[in-house]
Amino acid sequence: MSNSVVPGSKRPHVVVVGGGFGGLSLVRKLKRADVDITLIDRHTYNTFQPLLYQVATASLNPGDITWFLRAVRAGQKNVRFLKGIVTSIDHQAKVLSLHGEVSVSYDYLVLANGVTTNFFGTPGAEEYSLPLYKRSQALQVRDRLFANLEEFAINGQDEDLRIIVVGGGATGVETAGAFAEFRNNDMPTTYPELDRARIHVTLLEMAPHVLGPFDEKLRDYAQRSLLKRDVDLRLNTAVKEVREDGVLVSAADGTEEFLKAGIVVWATGVTAHPTVLDWDVPQGRGGRIEVDEHLRVKDRPDVFAIGDIAIGPDPLPQLAQPAIQGGKHVAKLIKATTKGKADRVKPFKYSDKGTMATIGKSSAVAEITHAPKLTGFLAWIIWVALHIATLLGNRNRFATLINLSSKYLFSGSHNAIVGETPYVVSKHKLEITPLEKQKAERRVLERKAAAHEQEHEHQS
Secondary structure, three states, rough: OEEEEOOOOOOOOEEEEEEOOOHHHHHHOOOOOEEEEEEEEOOOEOOOOOHHHHHHHOOOOOOHHEEEEEEHHHHHEEEEEEEEEEEEEEOOOOOOEEEOOEEEOOOOOEEEOOOEEEOOOOOHHHOOOOOOHHHHHHHHHHHHHHHHHHHHHHOOOOOEEEEEEEOOOOOHHHHHHHHHHHHHHHHHHHOOOOOHHEEEEEOOOOOOOOOOOOHHHHHHHHHHHHHHHOOOEEOOOOOEEEOOOOOEOOOOOOOOOEEEEEEEEEOOOOEEHHHHOOOOOOOOOOOEEOOOOEEEOOOOOEEEOOOEEEEEEOOOOOHHHHHHHHHHHHHHHHHHHHHOOOHHHOOOOOOEEEEEEEOOOOOOEEEEOOOOOEOOOHHHHHHHHHHHHHHHHHHHHHHHHHHHHHHOOOOOOOOOOOOOOOOOHHHHHHOOOHHHHHHHHHHHHHHHHHHHHHHHHHHH
């Protein structure tokens, strides 16, 4: 026996699957429309994915970048939230089936459910690497990092620890840069017993450059900035296999090498969720749902797809702006359709506002439409301001501003946001003498002096 979820009025019922950028953009645009809305998501929160890597590298709390989806009703009474996973869609009856024998009827359906990690069939990648696409995954990366560091602080001081990031796109570059800055700036103080030179951050990329979609000048700047932070940058390098203790890679000349690693972060590639296969919708490249010039699903009247999950005649980048603009367009079309004016709505046209990526403190690249290409401090300031402004909710903006300010503006603060780590059992007799403590403290002071001198030389 199934539970049927239907609106209490006779107004058109708009069902939105997915509470990401596109889904929320559409819901809010229908605030004053004469419709009832049901927002469905498998999570009760929206995740601001562009800052997930900051959670993974212990700079932000997960709550800083997540927003309670039910809070959308605070300023909009024609929407209700339903937590669930869509298992199938009956397009003739206009009914969605959710896991747990729940059904939802609709007049208009908008699929804005996003995508998931694509491992490209790489052996061992799904089993042993850590994706960076969800809040839980970011926390897993963070906790693995500190578990490794605590283990090495007791038992691995004579060994090397490698952190591997797979993928030279914006997420990979930002994650590798953040790991490197943590190693360079924080670890000399917080982990003086570890030799910084034995902690490696490796970025793997199949292409001959990082940040492929960006201008060549910006790609070159990003590469120099990564190398300046001592990131072990390996271009023209393919991942052949991910193992429990590292990665087997292949260079352009075909030579293979095994890189032992404690952490492998998979920051490349996305694809549609497998559940979409059961939704009876046409799928194109990467499993994305095929749509027309109005973002309407092909051969499915009154069904739309927006954001990363959609692919139209002119494929759009899988970024926040196409999803936001797509949500607004479909909302406009639905409102016009309910008034019998759908023919007055022009086809969707994406307005490219540009894109950006950060490598670390005072270092970023920005391609902003109708503006010069930017690098360095100015691009970084714009990146910080834009990301804080785009967050949902003032509490999130305020908390993120405080935490990022603590990280970037106050050099004396090394307070990482950590979770629980397993208890470490020493594999040998551990005795810390006063002399060893003095040596460790001396090493920290020497590293700080060297870093200060290097920064002074760079400024002069």
